[in-house]
Amino acid sequence: MSVSELSSAAQDYLKMIWSATEWSATPITVGAMAERMGVKPSTVSDGIRRLAKQGLVTHAPYGSIELTRTGNDHAVEMVRRHRLLETFLVKVLGYGWDEVHDEAEILEHAVSATMITRIDELLGHPVRDPHGDPIPSPDGQLRPPQGVRLAAVDPDRPLTITRISDADPDMLRYFTELGLAPDTRLTVLAHRPYADVTTIRLPDRDLDIDLGPSAAESIWVIAS
Amino acid sequence: MSVSELSSAAQDYLKMIWSATEWSATPITVGAMAERMGVKPSTVSDGIRRLAKQGLVTHAPYGSIELTRTGNDHAVEMVRRHRLLETFLVKVLGYGWDEVHDEAEILEHAVSATMITRIDELLGHPVRDPHGDPIPSPDGQLRPPQGVRLAAVDPDRPLTITRISDADPDMLRYFTELGLAPDTRLTVLAHRPYADVTTIRLPDRDLDIDLGPSAAESIWVIAS
DNA sequence: CAATTTTGTTAGGCCAGTCTAACATTCATG
DNA sequence: CATGAATGTTAGACTGGCCTAACAAAATTG
Known part of the structure; x- marks a missing residue:
């Protein structure tokens, strides 16, 4: 069975379960899924039961939610599309x-495998998306x-942004205003734990910025 | 209310009702709609009732199906998208x-108005699609x-194909094999009514072809 | 123009996906 | 470690979109 034959809701559930473990090991909860999808927990609970019946996840009542092999493959395919x-x-x-x-969130449910292939070719087989997230290969590998x-x-090291989480569009717009994007260079001046503030400097724009904890958790960097 | 807020099925119904009168004055029937959409007539009958309740069509039981002003606007928008x-x-x-x-049939339900605008700009505001069909302008005008x-x-006049109906994909593939496409030049050699055959010549390829009635109805030409 | 055929509608059922409300389980903390 | 809070599940209802079966209307035709 191809991922295209799943309902839009099923595709969303799988992608979300997969995404929950991409950046941290904490497993997803029903409540978190419901909130992120904008539905009630009872809806998700029900949906997970249907997914389990189709062999895409394993789940006992009140237990953890795990993707099966097939479920994982479909989830990765949806991430690739997105x-x-x-x-x-x-x-x-x-x-x-x-x-x-x-826009991608909606289109990913509508495009054919053919169109994804053509887009991939047109773009020259990109390996990172605009937020810096890795794009899985057609066979599901991802670096x-x-x-x-x-x-x-640590403070005072030259850094380059490799990834900015796309979870919160408002935060992304704020980052855009500040000039923070993948490949932007910066230095951490200091973490001030009790103020919950991380101060960074953008050397290219000669600008210092204070970031709150959610922002500092959303930005990933590498030494440059 | 924007066309994007309509259900996918509602968008399809409206587009089909509109399309029925684009090339001929014969109004659409419930049976014809059901066949083209691959559903049962009872489904269409029901769907039309829902559309009427939303003020998008007028319809009395056993009566004709007509788009309202709003319904027409939405239908034209869907045709533009397609x-x-x-x-x-x-x-x-x-x-x-x-x-x-x-592919377009599915995507048209998923793309945003923004994306349509960007595509239109990228393409330089095209006025005809690949089959030669006119593309409505953003405000719903179409030439x-x-x-x-x-x-x-009449036979023996130099002609150019302006439009090929996209109703039947198999026929399109057949036309492609024959080298018949929009802008192809040809001449009608003869209509043979009792054999139900129209013989055409492609001067550029020095080729004569016999077409059946459905093919000869699907190809539109202009003197060249 | 009456009978038959064709076409369209209604009734009733099913499924997925949503909800609210009630209930069950698990977790956290005093 | 017991209890209350937080979290998850189930039950029951509703909607849209589909179905089949039964019925109604319209069109065709002998």
């Missing part, structure tokens, strides 16, 4: 990197991205 | 003109295409 579409929207249709998430969370790096 | 997407798939993603119909059905033209 990230290729985001890249396509930016590179070909001139979208801003902060504008593509919602884990380099980098650590900005919140976790 | 034709722009077909053009985009051919021009940007390298699809064959005979391959785009089904009726020139041309008459091949079945209706």
Whole structure:
């Protein structure tokens, strides 16, 4: 069975379960899924039961939610679609990197495998999307991205942004205003734990910025 | 209310009702709609009732089906989406003109108004799609295409194909094999009514072809 | 023009996906 | 470690979109 034959809701559930473990080991909860999808927990609970019946996840009541092999394959395929579409929207249709998430979220359920292949070719087989997230290959391989969370790096080292989480569009627009994007260079001046603030410097723009904890968790960097 | 807020099925119904009167004055029937959409007549009958309840069509039981002003606007918007997407798939993603119909049929329900605008700009505001069908402007205007059905033209005049109906993908593939496409030049040698055959000549390829009635009804030409 | 055939509608059922409300389980903390 | 809070599940209802079966209307035709 191809991923295209799954309902849109099923595709969303699988992708979300997979995504939950991409950047941290904490497993997803029903409540978190419901909140992120904008539905009630009872809906998700029900949906997970249907997914389990189709052999895409394993789940006992009140137990953890795990993707089966098949479920994982479908999830990765959806992630590939999403990230290729985001890249396509930016590179070909001139979208801003902060504008593509919602559009890709809908298109990923509608495009054919053929179209994904053509987009991949047109873009020259990109390996990272506009937020710096790795794009899985057609056979589901994906290279884990380099980098650590900005919140976790030592001060005074030259850094380059490798990834910015696309979870919160408003935050992305804020980052865009500040000039923070993948490949932006910066230095952490200091973490101030009790103020919950990380101060960074953008040497190219000669600008210092204070970031709150959610921002500092959303930005991933590598030494440059 | 925007066309995007309609269900996929509602969008399909409206587009089909509109399309039925684009090339001929015969109004659409419930049975014809059911067949073209691959559902049972009872489903369409029901769907039409829902559309009427939303004020998108007028319909009395056993009566004719007419689009309201709003319904017509939405239908034209869907046609615009469909034709722009077909053009985009051919021009940007390298699809064959005979391959785009089904992909566009799905995408038209998923793309945002923003994306349609960007595609339109990228393509330089095209006025005809790959089959020669006119693309409505953003405000719903569309210039009726020139041309008459091949079945209706006099023999021995130099003609150019302006439009090929995209209703039947198999026929399109057959036309592609024969080298018949929009802008192909040809001459009708003869209509042979009792054999139900129209013989045409392609001067550029020095080739004579016999076409059946459905083919001769699907190809529109203009004097060249 | 009456009978038959064709076409369209209604009734009733099913499924997925959503909801609210009630209930069950697990977790956290005093 | 017991209890209350947080989290998850189930039950029951609703909607849209589909179905089949039964019925109604319209069109065709002998």
